[in-house]
Amino acid sequence: MTTTKIDIALNLLNQQLNQPLTAALEVCARCGICAEACHYYVAEPKVEHIPAARAESLRKVYRSEHDLLSRLFPSWTGAERLTEEKLAEWADIAFNKCTLCYRCTINCPMGLDTPLLMTSLRAIATATGNAPEVLEMLADAAIEKGKDPEIYLGFYKESIKDMEVELQELTGNPDASIPLQKQGAKKLYVALAGAHTILPVAAIFETVGEDWTLSIFEAANYGIFLGDASRAKAIARRIVDEAKSLGVEEIVISECGHAYYVMRWVAPNWFGDEFTFRVRSIVEVLAEYVQDGKLKLDPSANSEPITYHDSCNLGRKGGILAEPRVVLQAVTNDFRELTPNREEAYCCGGGAGLVALPEAYDLRMMAGKPKADQVKRSGAQVVVAACENCRLQLGDLSGYYGLGIGVTALTDLVVKAMRLPGNQKTVEHIMTLETANSGEHDNAEVWGSTDLVSLPSTKGDRSEPKSNV
Ligand code: SF4
Numbered sequence: 001m002t003t004t005k006i007d008i009a010l011n012l013l014n015q016q017l018n019q020p021l022t023a024a025l026e027v028c029a030r031c032g033i034c035a036e037a038c039h040y041y042v043a044e045p046k047v048e049h050i051p052a053a054r055a056e057s058l059r060k061v062y063r064s065e066h067d068l069l070s071r072l073f074p075s076w077t078g079a080e081r082l083t084e085e086k087l088a089e090w091a092d093i094a095f096n097k098c099t100l101c102y103r104c105t106i107n108c109p110m111g112l113d114t115p116l117l118m119t120s121l122r123a124i125a126t127a128t129g130n131a132p133e134v135l136e137m138l139a140d141a142a143i144e145k146g147k148d149p150e151i152y153l154g155f156y157k158e159s160i161k162d163m164e165v166e167l168q169e170l171t172g173n174p175d176a177s178i179p180l181q182k183q184g185a186k187k188l189y190v191a192l193a194g195a196h197t198i199l200p201v202a203a204i205f206e207t208v209g210e211d212w213t214l215s216i217f218e219a220a221n222y223g224i225f226l227g228d229a230s231r232a233k234a235i236a237r238r239i240v241d242e243a244k245s246l247g248v249e250e251i252v253i254s255e256c257g258h259a260y261y262v263m264r265w266v267a268p269n270w271f272g273d274e275f276t277f278r279v280r281s282i283v284e285v286l287a288e289y290v291q292d293g294k295l296k297l298d299p300s301a302n303s304e305p306i307t308y309h310d311s312c313n314l315g316r317k318g319g320i321l322a323e324p325r326v327v328l329q330a331v332t333n334d335f336r337e338l339t340p341n342r343e344e345a346y347c348c349g350g351g352a353g354l355v356a357l358p359e360a361y362d363l364r365m366m367a368g369k370p371k372a373d374q375v376k377r378s379g380a381q382v383v384v385a386a387c388e389n390c391r392l393q394l395g396d397l398s399g400y401y402g403l404g405i406g407v408t409a410l411t412d413l414v415v416k417a418m419r420l421p422g423n424q425k426t427v428e429h430i431m432t433l434e435t436a437n438s439g440e441h442d443n444a445e446v447w448g449s450t451d452l453v454s455l456p457s458t459k460g461d462r463s464e465p466k467s468n469v
């Protein structure tokens with residue numbers, strides 16, 4: 001007997017039916033409170049943008065499979081059989097119409113986990129061949145690299161050497177270095193693809209005398225966007241094994257929301273006792289340095305009005321809310337909050353892999369309108385986001401809505417406020433993404449222009465644009 005996509009989908013749904021998923025499928029008061037919590041609905045108040053309405057598509061099939069009354073009298077309960085058309089609809093809902101931001105969950109009186117339902121739909125879409133191809137390619141490329149990292153090591157070492165020259169100029173220390181695979185280092189820093197997530201952090205570590213080493217892997221985990229636990233585990237496994245073999249005390253994740261969330265909150269459940277180290281975001285480490293007085297910072301170095309966008313993965317889902325503000329208060333005299341903020345912050349509209357999908361551009365711009373409005377109201381000229389995904393989306397929003405803002409990482413502001421000897425040469429200005437990204441979305445161009453630290457020799461690194469998500 002041939003196995004159809006419908007069989008695969010229903011089998012997977014059954015396998016996924018643990019207690020939290022079953023609860024999310026069975027319990028919804030249909031009060032509609034979640035509507036105003038979702039940035040899609042706030043941007044465009046349509047029924048299809050209500051979280052509970054999206055979830056209803058899955059619930060209808062669940063009922064037809066698991067509820068006797070629905071089997072006998074489907075029209076009474078609104079139960080529906082699964083079809084190939086519905087599978088395609090699920091893929092669209094899960095990948096394009098929900099950024100897994102969890103704002104609906106924290107505002108639901110029943111704490112209903114709608115994003116868990118959307119993750120289940122992503123898993124089903126992936127298993128039935130309906131997931132966005134680009135996410136699959138990026139996940140597979142990361143796994144492939146983990147199988148034989150030696151192949152990439154020589155090239156990587158060469159890139160690091162170039163970066164070290166930049167680091168020495170920036171810090172004024174001719175001996176400054178970027179340690180790679182250093183046995184017994186305290187911290188294993190896992191960056192994203194591109195020098196812009198390595199050089200500022202290297203300058204900070206160098207200045208405080210940190211005992212650290214750089215990971216040979218990137219922090220991004222596209223398996224999690226696919227709802228594919230086995231691919232997500234394989235990607236995380238590379239970093240866990242590296243941390244174990246080097247004997248580090250902690251893994252420090254670059255300014256990347258989903259990478260932090262996966263390694264800090266998801267991966268420990270997969271690897272259990274193998275987690276002999278802790279996991280922190282670089283944002284937490286920066287806040288610690290500031291609080292311990294390890295960094296001399298001049299807040300007048302960042303004179304423009306600055307605001308902060310809470311990445312959903314770091315803030316609402318990850319609990320990192322106070323730390324970025326500790327750092328921001330130290331690096332600028334004009335920090336202003338967006339309203340609402342912290343755990344109630346709106347998603348920027350580019351999360352959960354959307355920013356990597358060129359076909360999602362129009363949707364992203366629509367769903368990002370509440371964020372664009374917030375930024376406009378704040379009067380800020382610079383928006384800081386401790387997540388690459390968010391920064392790219394904010395840059396796009398600036399171009400689309402004419403915000404005229406600069407978008408930057410927290411580490412870049414810190415390096416500027418450190419007033420290092422090479423600051424004038426290398427950290428001259430905050431690049432206004434609007435000018436680089438006016439109108440149509442061009443990932444390669446955008447990635448090539450988000451670098452606040454001028455790195456002429458490494459700009460070419462952005463040839464892998466989507467791997468920075
Ligand atoms: S707020 Fe919660 S209970 Fe109310 S409709 Fe939305 S998901 Fe259902």
Ligand code: SF4
Pocket residue numbers: 037038039040050051097098099100101102103104105114115118347
């Ligand atoms: S998780 Fe976020 S994007 Fe998804 S339905 Fe809930 S509020 Fe909307």
